[in-house]
Amino acid sequence: MNGKSEATGKVSLRFPLKERDEIENRRREDAPLSAPNTEGNVWPKQVCPAFEPRTGAPEGMRQCWYCRCADFHLNKPRSLDVGVCYWPKKTES
Numbered sequence: 001m002n003g004k005s006e007a008t009g010k011v012s013l014r015f016p017l018k019e020r021d022e023i024e025n026r027r028r029e030d031a032p033l034s035a036p037n038t039e040g041n042v043w044p045k046q047v048c049p050a051f052e053p054r055t056g057a058p059e060g061m062r063q064c065w066y067c068r069c070a071d072f073h074l075n076k077p078r079s080l081d082v083g084v085c086y087w088p089k090k091t092e093s
């Protein structure tokens, strides 16, 4: 099977279930938020309209990872893969 339907001429991409789930999860983790996810999990590449860059954030980089309200344990020996949003509280000292 070449992934192309004879009847419609459309190409269908088929991924194994595990791979498809990983792709879906990645999309969700990178998806922008419409509002701060206060007291909830945030993934590094997410961002919301309340983003406020912490000190040292690269110019123009708008991601929860660089937000003053996110806690990714950046001051600990090991940072977190998934952070917590504490908006409107600033986690940066």
Ligand code: SF4
Residues within 6 Å of the ligand: 033, 035, 036, 037, 038, 042, 046, 047, 048, 049, 050, 051, 052, 063, 064, 067, 068, 069, 070, 084, 085, 086, 087
């Ligand atoms: S950490 Fe910052 S950018 Fe991310 S959801 Fe919270 S307020 Fe918005």
